[in-house]
Structures are given as structure tokens and as C-alpha cells.
Amino acid sequence: MAALNDWQNRLEETALGPVRRTGRRFWAVVAILLAIIGWGLYAYSVQLRDGLVVTGMRDRISWGLYIATFVFFIGISHAGTLISAILRVSNARWRTPVTRMAEFVTVVALICGASFVVIDLGRPDRVLNVFIYGRWQSPIIWDVLAITTYLTASVTYLFVPMIPDLALFRDRLAGRSSRWRGSLYRTLAIGWHGRPAQWRSLTSAIGVLMILIIPIAVSVHTVVSWIFAMTMRVPWDSALFGAFFVAGAIFSGIAILIIVMAILRRTYHLEEYVTEKHFVYLGYLMAAFAAIMIYANISELLVHGYKLQEGVEFHFRQLFLAEFAPLFWFYLLGGLCAPIVIALVPATRNVRGIVAAAILVTLAMWIERYFIVVTGLRVPLMPYEPASYAPTWVEWSLLAAGLAAFALLITLFTKLFPIIAVWEVAEDHEASAVQAGTGIPARAIPATADSPRLAEEAGR
Amino acid sequence: MRPQIDAANSRLMNDETNEAAVSDRVSDDPVAPPQPTTNGSGFGRRRFLRVLGLGALSIVPLPVVSELIREGGVADSQSEPVHGRGAPARTRDGRVRRWTMIIDLRACDGCQSIGQPPRCTAACIEGHFAPEPMEWMQVFEADLAGGGTQFIPTPCQQCQNPPCVNVCPVGATFSTPEGTVLIDQERCIGCRICMAACPYDRRFFNWGKAPVPPEALLADYSPEHQVPAKKGTVMKCDFCPDMARTGTLPYCIQGCPQQAIYYGDLEEDVATNGREVVSASRLLSENGAYRLKEDLGTEPRVYYIPGHGEAAGRDAFDPGRSPTEWPWMERAEGAVTWRR
């Protein structure tokens, strides 16, 4: 019992730590990120004033870095689905320390991704036309519907399992933090007291959401891929695009999650809960998805390359041999093959190795989105010389700002909300303790300050 | 009807151990099953279905109703004017015209014989103040089977299964009953998915403030006469529907010195190049007419009769044409140009 309380207390202290103490390093990081975002806002103001001519896009290659980054962010948002939902459905206990971070990443990535579509518009002042005049037959409208649904479901899926932890914050931080923080937690904890009726509602809600969010997430990146696949551009006109993009999304989601996990683990001292085992398991998952991506690429490239219909030969030259060869081979070797090797070789199968693999994968997946967009548009449609595209400072600035906004929002989240799903980790710990036969009761309700009776009952 | 929850949480559903200790209603028996409360614990199947139904009703009504009213889809069913354009052009006996263009490549020599940039392109640019570097009617030079080249004047193909109309999220580009595909630059949000979708490279974007002469700014904009161009929107050849409706031939037909381009009506089965009147169906069928990229299923309204300018005296192995020019000396204030 004492051991349990000790462990429980340590867990709660770790969860509360970031919220209680804010060091100078935090403010420095926030300042840098805000500066980058500020520069990005300036670049956007230049674009608003002069039009999209300040970018490198032109009539022949009319989409570029913005759309590639949009697809990349939406892809990353599948981190939450995989960890929170798929692993929850398959009852993989090791997921518990990372579910909260995964869901943070999902929500933030969706917000950043959606903003890049608006940045790419020629007339952002008319964005409401999408809602007033929207045509159901358009892939962009499907995209709007899917992302809105996924964002709503993800915010809900982030919030609902966080309620008991918010109640913990409310109780433990009562009177010891600022007024607005106290009322924030009180409001968001919506009167959680660990009542059985509340537990029932909570678990049924989580149960439904975790199943529902999987098809929603699959549909999201499928419709994003259909923005390309519903056109007749040679490299995009493929029935495989939906599955290909979903696999790529989960793949890049795992990689980003590993990176975020590594950073937060180091910063907030989560080593006891987010262990090397978590990195290795996620590394295995990443390697598995790398294998799926290799298979998808082979399917796509071999089927088209064998026949070399009109336009395919040009595409293959630009991709394998000429302009885009460095990017493509880096993606294939560094992004798809390397993670498999790193996960299989015992010497690299540790936190450092897996994080290195994750960085390679993230870089490679952004590059893949980039060359999918640009090579798709570059194949000539009529007898003219193929155009070329190079992003300008405006586009690079906005990419940097988008990444900085992503990092900033996650940083701010960690200062406001519990980064570890305390009750789930505790539950998992109890369950494994029970299995180990220490005799601790199978039910542990997190202690809440204003229900001493409940705590007493729990101890029984 | 309780949703499935993983085994780790199942003990939370086990009422016997929890409910007895902490039930909402006071109960002396520690292992008695709980009494149904009104606190959401007895949320049965019926209530679930009721909520499902209510949810569906409350969420879906307006879009579905407006969609059913709107009759989205085939231009044929549209009888009322769309988006601020005039009534459909009709034959003398009141049937709606179906515009077509037939380009006789036997007569097109890329204006090599007159030593100028292609006159069809020039006439279109001047007539519409088409911003540089847009060529709504663009003369491509394609290789021939045995070497040598042919010139292919390429306007918007005015497809009947238009990829651009299919993908537009706001309906800014739309098909008309006459079969032309127009763009409403007041509604376009500049997402450019239509440009990705067009397989003929016939859509152009106003990347910056359009490089047009100052006098272009005086015109009244309409989707049928896209002057002046609007920044951040898409534009393209529109088959000059405002002119065609009044019986005037489009600029490109008027501009061609070889009268190589015919403008016609498939409803009345008639076409003219400005000099002679022909039966459109005869001209097409008797001369081996074809359409560009037929296998894509876009069903274009622009037909080509194969040739390489021989009727204008051109030799197939004589390549090159003069580059297109945009003739205005002065651009509107703040206008910039760009490369395609």
C-alpha cells in the first residue's frame, strides 16, 4: 500500500511538475518560437499585399511547398489515431504514458495543416465561400468535411480521457496557482469526482470514440490523397493513393511522436514512465510501416514503370535519374530502409537510434510530399518545355513559422495540461502489479481531495 | 447497448464491487446490483437510437435540402441563367445552341507565311486584355510522325465532362447550357485545384496584380467577358459567349488570316470560318476530325482536322513561329508580370 502510494505520488508530482515550475529555458524557447512565427507573419503579409507571385509557383507548377506542408501536417495528425485508438483497441498496455502526447500532436497538427491550405489560397478573403457555396462533388469539400470531423473528434478524444487528470490538477493545485488557472481546471474538470456513474459515462465515451476515430482518421488522409488522385496528372492518377497516403500518414505520425516523446521526456523527466521500451516498440511499429511504404512504392512504381505509358517515362526520368533523384533516393534509402535497419540491428535499437530514425523519417516524409506535388505537376501536358519550381523566401519562412507554431502549441500545452495520462498509467501499473501477485486490490481510484470517503474505500 | 471497452477497464463496469460501496442511492447490501439511476447509467438502446435520429435530423437538413433543390450536375438541366450571365444563345427556332470550334490544321501554318506571332492568339489577347503571359488561345508546335512539326492552336477545349468543373469546391467554374465552361472570378477562391485537374494546360492564374493596360480597368466584369482580370483568381478562354450570342464570331476566328478556325453550333449543325458556311457534321466526318486526348473521356467541344498548314503553302519540315507579344506599352499601376 505504501509502495503504491509512493509510486502514485511520484507519478502525480511528475505530471504536475511542468505546471508548477516554469524555468527560464521555457521562456527562451517560447521567445525564439514567437520570433520565428513573427517573421512568418511578416512573410504572409508580403504575400497578401503582392499576391502569390511572391512564391515560386506559376501556371505550370501551380502547387508547391504550401500544399506539400499541408499534406505533411495532416499526415502527422495520424499519430494520435494510431497510439490512442488502435493501440487502445488492441489493448496494448505500454501505450498509456504516450497517449496524451499523441493526442496533443494530433490536434495541433490538424490546426497547423488546415492553416496551410488557407495560406495557399489566392483569395483567402473569400474562404467563407467554401461554406456558403460548397459543392459536395469537390474533393476539397470532402477534405473540409473530413478534417472538421477529425478535429472535432480529436479534441473530444483529447479532452475526455483528460477529465480525471484535470480533476487531479484542480484538486492538487487548488489555491496554489493563479486564479485563471484554477478556474480553467475547475471548468474543464466538469465536476469530476470519480463517481461510478461518471466512470461509466467516461469509459463508454472513450470506448465509442476510440473505435469511431479510426475510420474518421483513415477517411481524412484518404480524401487528402484524393485531391491529387481525382485529377488526371500522370503520377497522381492511381487507385492506390488513398491507402498509400494513409500508410504514409501513420508512418510519419509515429516518427513525430517519437521525436516529441524524446524531447518531452528529457525536459520533464518522464524517464520512469516513458522508457526505452516505448521507444523500441514505437521503433518496431515505425519499421513495420516503413515496410508497408516500401511495398506501396513498389506497387505504384513497378505497375506504371513496366508499361511506361505516355508521361510515365518523363516522370520516371525526373524522379529516378534527373532533377528529383537526390530527394527521391534520400526518401527511399534514408526514410524507408534506414528505419528498418535501425530497428533490426541491436546496436542501434535504443532511444538514440530510434530518435535518429524518427528524424530521418520525418525529413523524408516531408520530402516525399514535396516531390509528389511538384513532380506530379511537372509532367508536361502539351508540347512545351517542362517548367521548374523553387520555393522562395516567403514559402520557406511560412514553413518555418508553421513548424514553430506546431512546437509552440505543444510547448504551451505541456504547461497547461497534464502531459501524462495519470489515471491510465496508474491503472496499467495496478494491473501489472496485480499480475505480479503483490496482492494490491485491482481497483484504484485516483485520490481526489474532496472525497476522502472514496479514497478510504479504494484502500479497502 | 453498451459499447465494447477493453478488458483493463472492464472492472469499472463491474457493478458488484464498486456500486455497493459507492452507489448513488444508499444501499446496505454491499454486493447488491445497483438500482437504475437517472444519472446516465441506464442509457438504453432506445435512447441511443433516439439520439441518433435527433442528431441526424439536426445536423443534416439544410445541406441536403439545398442540394436537392439545386440539381447539381449536368448543364442540360439548367434552364435559368447562372451566376450573372445572359440567357443561353438560341437558334432562330428557339433551341439552345451548342457551341463548337473546328480547327483545320491543313490551313494553320502558325502564321509563318505572314511572319507574325500567331494572329488568333494576338486577337484574343487584344480583345480581352489578357494579362501577360496568358495565352488563352495558345499555338503549340507538335512533332509529326515522320519528323517535322505541325501547329496546333489550342483554346480551352470546353469539355462536356470537364475535370475543372468537377473539382471546383465553390462552383466558381461552371458549365453553361451552350456547353461552354466559364469562370466567375468574383467567387473563385484561388485554390487552383482546377489548374491541377485540367489536362490541356488551358487555365491561367493571376499570380499578382494583373499586367493589363489602364483602360482594361474601365470594363464591367462578367464571367462572359473577363475584363479586368482579378488578382488571385483563375481565368481562361471562354469561347466569347457574349459575342457568339449576338452572332459575332470570336476574336480568334476573326483574327486568323487563313480562316483555319471554324466556329459552329452542333444543334443547328452549322459552322463558319468567316468566309464560308458549312455543315459541321460533314466537315468533321469527311475530314478525319479528332479531339485532343480523346482517351481521357473529357468530351471536348474543340475538333481538329489533321494537317500541317499545307493549304497555306507550308512545308512540314519548316519549324518555328514568332513568339507571342502583349502589345500594350503601359501597364496599370502596381501590375507585375510573371513567367508561365
Next chain:
Amino acid sequence: MKSITRRSVTTVTRLLAPWAILVAFAGSAIASHVDVSVATVGEVTVGETVAIPVALHTMDGSPLAGTVVTFYLHMSFAGVEGEAEIGRAVTDEDGVASLAYRPRLAGHHELRMEYLAAGRSDIESTTTVIEVTGGAQLYHSPAGVDVPGVGVELLMVVLATVWSILFWVVLRIVAIARAGGEVREAALGARR
């Protein structure tokens, strides 16, 4: 003298008359020794196919086979007027060339048929009129495929299902909040 002049003129006239008549007949035979007849076509509606038969015979009634007859229609479009060829037919062994003609515009139309008979050097022509009454729209765009039920309705159903489930989840959250509120009331009530 007068009687001689009168008798001379009469004689010359009598002598010349048969030649004149002979020349007149011969002349008309030289101008058109082909006898052409076009059956009058009744009233026709736009889009309805009608046969326009042209019969060519020599003067002695034998049919002229193997002659190409070209049909022209006077058209006016976009300010340009002219004759457009609308078809050609070859006379069969009965000397009849028949064009299957599908009028595309209502009104009074003039059709001109041209032919060059064998052994002749001039192209000859004849005309006929045709009355066409207005009809329904003929040309319909090749539209897509309409599968009933697969379309916007399906999308609506899927969306409604998903959002209803999300709505249900929101109700669960509300239930949590309400359960918390009742606890506080019960606790307050117990203290009193």
C-alpha cells in the same frame, strides 16, 4: 410590188418556221436533254429524317444511272451566308438518287441539287423547297452515369451517422458533469 414582198415574206416565213421549230426543239434538247424531277417533300419536323429523291431521266425516258447528285442548303450563320453541302447521292438503276436528310433548323429552306450527267460538260442544277417545323432540342451533351442512391445522399448518410455518434459522446460528457453536480448537492444535503 407590195404583193410580191408579202408573198416573199410569207414563203420565207413558211420555209423558216419548221426549221425554227426544229431548232427550238433541238435547242431545248441541247439546254437540258435530261429530264429531272424531284418529289415534293411534305412538312417535316426538325430532327426527323426525310428522304429527298431526285429522278434523272434522259428525254427518251430511260433512267440515268450512276450520276452523282450533290445537295446544297442555303445557310446563314454569324453574319456569313452561303451554300453548304449537306450530302450527295448516286442515282441507282432507276435513275433515282435519294438523300436521307435530317433538317436541323425550322423554317422555309431552299435545297439545290447539282449533277453532271454522263457525256455532258455543264453542271446542271435544280431546286426544291422544304418546309421544316420546329422541334425539340436535338443535341444533348454526353453526360455521366447516374447510379441511384450513390452520390450526395450516401455522403449525407455517412456524415449524419458519424456526427450523431459524436453528439452522443457530447451527451456523455454532459452526463459526467451532471453526475458531479448531483454529488455536490447530495453532499450539501447530507451536511444540513
